[in-house]
Amino acid sequence: MNRFVLWFHRMGSPPTFYAFAERWRPWFLWSALAITAVALYWGLARAPDDYLQGDSFRIIYIHVPSAWMGQFIFLAMAICGFVAIVWRIKIAEIMGIASAPVGAAFTAIALATGSLWGRPTWGTYWVWDARLTSTLVLLFLYFGVIGLYRAIEDRRKAARAAGLLAIIGLVNIPIIQYSVYWWNTLHQPSSIKVTKMSSTIDPSMLWPLLAMAVATKLYYAWSALSRAQLMVLEMESGKDWVRELAGLPGVASPSTDTPREA
Amino acid sequence: MRPGTPSTAALALLRRDLLLLWRQRADALNPLLFALMVATLFPLALGPEAGMLSRVAGGIVWVTVVLANLLSLDALFRGDAEDGSLDQLAVSGQPLALLAGARILAHWLGTGLPLTLVAPLLAYMLGLERAALPVLVAALALGTPLLSLVGACCAALTVAMRRSGILLALLVLPLTVPVLIFGAGAVEAAATGGDPSAALLFLAAGLALALPLAPLGCAAAIRIGTA
Numbered sequence: 001m002n003r004f005v006l007w008f009h010r011m012g013s014p015p016t017f018y019a020f021a022e023r024w025r026p027w028f029l030w031s032a033l034a035i036t037a038v039a040l041y042w043g044l045a046r047a048p049d050d051y052l053q054g055d056s057f058r059i060i061y062i063h064v065p066s067a068w069m070g071q072f073i074f075l076a077m078a079i080c081g082f083v084a085i086v087w088r089i090k091i092a093e094i095m096g097i098a099s100a101p102v103g104a105a106f107t108a109i110a111l112a113t114g115s116l117w118g119r120p121t122w123g124t125y126w127v128w129d130a131r132l133t134s135t136l137v138l139l140f141l142y143f144g145v146i147g148l149y150r151a152i153e154d155r156r157k158a159a160r161a162a163g164l165l166a167i168i169g170l171v172n173i174p175i176i177q178y179s180v181y182w183w184n185t186l187h188q189p190s191s192i193k194v195t196k197m198s199s200t201i202d203p204s205m206l207w208p209l210l211a212m213a214v215a216t217k218l219y220y221a222w223s224a225l226s227r228a229q230l231m232v233l234e235m236e237s238g239k240d241w242v243r244e245l246a247g248l249p250g251v252a253s254p255s256t257d258t259p260r261e262a
Numbered sequence: 263m264r265p266g267t268p269s270t271a272a273l274a275l276l277r278r279d280l281l282l283l284w285r286q287r288a289d290a291l292n293p294l295l296f297a298l299m300v301a302t303l304f305p306l307a308l309g310p311e312a313g314m315l316s317r318v319a320g321g322i323v324w325v326t327v328v329l330a331n332l333l334s335l336d337a338l339f340r341g342d343a344e345d346g347s348l349d350q351l352a353v354s355g356q357p358l359a360l361l362a363g364a365r366i367l368a369h370w371l372g373t374g375l376p377l378t379l380v381a382p383l384l385a386y387m388l389g390l391e392r393a394a395l396p397v398l399v400a401a402l403a404l405g406t407p408l409l410s411l412v413g414a415c416c417a418a419l420t421v422a423m424r425r426s427g428i429l430l431a432l433l434v435l436p437l438t439v440p441v442l443i444f445g446a447g448a449v450e451a452a453a454t455g456g457d458p459s460a461a462l463l464f465l466a467a468g469l470a471l472a473l474p475l476a477p478l479g480c481a482a483a484i485r486i487g488t489a
Contacts, residue, residue, distance in 0.1 A: 140436040151426075157422050165433065168437070169436075178440075179440035182464075
């Protein structure tokens with residue numbers, strides 16, 4: 001078995017996953033904070049003013065990485081959902097659900113910073129522009145996933161149902177975005193085109209933005225792993241390894257030792 | 263046709279659903295009455311001025327249809343989940359996606375089709391341009407099956423709960439945004455003298471995409487809920 005597949009299989013075991021998360025979590029957090037500090041200092045204080053927008057353009061260092069993360073995390077959530085439904089891996093279910101609040105928060109930050117930027121630039125906090133509207137719909141999709149997970153009592157069923165909803169949402173996101181674009185467009189087109197490996201942003205303004213994109217992903221890794229750790233502990237409470245972790249005697253009582261679901 | 267094949271199973275389910283629909287035909291009228299009432303609320307709220315109403319008529323009819331469809335979704339799998347028939351369908355050995363497709367077809371025949379037929383009346387009451395009425399019917403004929411297909415997936419996701427309530431709206435409405443945009447867009451284009459064919463073609467493309475995919479998603483959701 002190749003090393004990656006082996007690692008993947010080992011990750012399916014809650015104690016191994018817990019140990020992995022415990023080991024790497026601080027690295028993710030501290031590197032995210034360090035990169036954010038440098039990138040924000042450079043972006044907010046050192047990068048030159050925009051010749052048209054002056055200082056107000058600097059909000060892109062928060063706004064654009066957050067908007068990217070909103071979509072990136074939805075993709076991650078749908079992939080976790082797919083793995084959870086096909087292979088019934090408990091950790092994939094947990095990681096998918098642990099991602100949802102982080103993605104919703106990033107989407108909400110993108111919306112809030114976008115409307116703050118819109119006030120001086122477009123003259124209003126909210127317009128029914130294509131990107132704003134499709135980002136708002138994305139936020140509703142996140143709320144749907146979280147709401148569905150909370151409403152079903154059986155935790156594992158709930159996680160798989162939420163994962164399936166994430167997959168259905170993922171299929172719909174391009175359609176929703178396309179339809180909303182067709183409906184109305186005011187937002188400027190993207191300045192960075194990944195497919196052409198080119199950008200219309202000056203390099204001195206660009207690199208803090210890309211650094212922020214890396215930092216937000218590291219933060220997401222920290223936040224999702226922390227949430228997942230708690231959920232693992234909750235789901236596995238009563239198992240021997242959790243009791244050992246909590247400093248309790250290692251032998252669990254028979255009533256709590258039975259797995260909740262076969 | 264031999265008994266026990268997937269097609270006979272799907273036909274049997276369709277026949278049963280349609281029979282139930284016919285026996286409870288008073289209930290089947292409820293979405294229509296709901297649509298009629300909501301459409302009546304708009305002139306009361308916006309004022310009776312004909313020019314303004316005729317401009318928003320297409321949008322009002324579409325919102326009304328989307329809401330009426332939403333209200334009918336909760337009952338789609340609820341009864342079968344409660345009395346255990348849904349579990350029996352899941353373990354019957356027949357392709358569950360096909361059975362889900364038959365159920366969705368029955369739902370459309372009971373909700374989407376009557377709404378499509380009654381919509382011109384609502385639109386006429388609101389003063390929509392005469393020329394846009396055929397386009398409205400065409401857009402609804404393409405859009406209401408899409409609403410049933412997408413809605414059924416979400417309704418199937420909620421079978422594991424006791425009551426889906428307002429959550430179902432939270433799941434369904436964001437996914438119906440494209441249907442609303444293209445459906446209302448076609449009517450708007452026709453009412454203002456434009457060409458509605460682009461929006462209608464988009465609706466048709468969406469239907470072509472959802473027709474094979476939605477029953478599969480629906481079947482997967484039922485399996486999660488009944489496992």
